Amino acid sequence: MSQFIESINYQGGKPELLDLHQQRVNRTFAHFYPQAHIHDLGKLLPEIPDCNQHKCRVLYDESEVYVEFIVYHRPTIQSLRLVEGDEIDYTYKYVDRSALSTLFEKRGEADDIIIVKDGMLTDSYFANLAFYDGNRWLTPETPLLSGIRRTQLINEKILHPTKISVSDLRRFQKVSLINAMNDLSKLEINVDGIISN
Numbered sequence: 001m002s003q004f005i006e007s008i009n010y011q012g013g014k015p016e017l018l019d020l021h022q023q024r025v026n027r028t029f030a031h032f033y034p035q036a037h038i039h040d041l042g043k044l045l046p047e048i049p050d051c052n053q054h055k056c057r058v059l060y061d062e063s064e065v066y067v068e069f070i071v072y073h074r075p076t077i078q079s080l081r082l083v084e085g086d087e088i089d090y091t092y093k094y095v096d097r098s099a100l101s102t103l104f105e106k107r108g109e110a111d112d113i114i115i116v117k118d119g120m121l122t123d124s125y126f127a128n129l130a131f132y133d134g135n136r137w138l139t140p141e142t143p144l145l146s147g148i149r150r151t152q153l154i155n156e157k158i159l160h161p162t163k164i165s166v167s168d169l170r171r172f173q174k175v176s177l178i179n180a181m182n183d184l185s186k187l188e189i190n191v192d193g194i195i196s197n
Contacts, residue, residue, distance in 0.1 A: 002061050003094060004025075004059070005058065005093055006024065006057075007058075009055065009180045010054040013049060015045050017152055017180065020152060022042070025039060028093070032062070033062040036062045039060055041058065052071055053072045054070060055072045055181055056068070059095060077187050077189060078111055079193045079195060080124065080189065081194075082113070082114050082196050083113045083114070083115055084116050085122070091144075093145060103125070114129065120142060120163060120164065121165070121168075124177050126177075126179060128143050128150040130175065131164060131175050132175075132176070137184065139162070140161070141161045141163050147178065149183060149184075169191055173191060174189060174191060175189060175191060
């Protein structure tokens with residue numbers, strides 16, 4: 001059974017940010033399978049004729065790869081609940097998200113969660129976070145998983161990593177949920193939509 005996953009955005013029938021996805025696969029292999037031959041995403045992934053936005057899921061382990069395509073539908077996010085997750089570790093993009101799912105079940109009426117670890121904001125259930133203070137976009141310095149979109153936006157100096165605590169939330173106007181499928185401002189809510197209890 002596959003242990004790891006890459007979720008790759010397909011636009012116009014082609015994969016996006018493939019070099020950053022490959023770098024993450026390389027890091028995963030270096031840590032877990034240092035003697036194995038690394039999967040080459042560029043050789044594994046086809047172009048597809050459909051120009052709609054698709055999520056390409058690449059499930060893999062040391063020797064096997066499974067690729068599937070799903071037409072992507074952006075979720076509606078209007079509220080986020082702060083949830084404590086001091087023990088959680090999601091440094092690598094595992095297929096098994098049960099620890100995250102346990103936290104997600106605590107969202108109540110909210111659409112998603114913001115995971116708080118040791119008093120600091122980290123990620124939502126499915127995305128990294130970017131907070132706008134009226135001047136700049138800032139992102140938590142220590143996310144649970146350093147995502148592909150987050151890396152791209154930091155490299156482009158659009159997003160700036162910093163420590164963000166729960167008490168810092170009042171400094172911000174809005175939050176954007178970012179991941180491979182969602183660029184900055186595609187999924188965005190006012191910080192008033194963040195529930196703290």
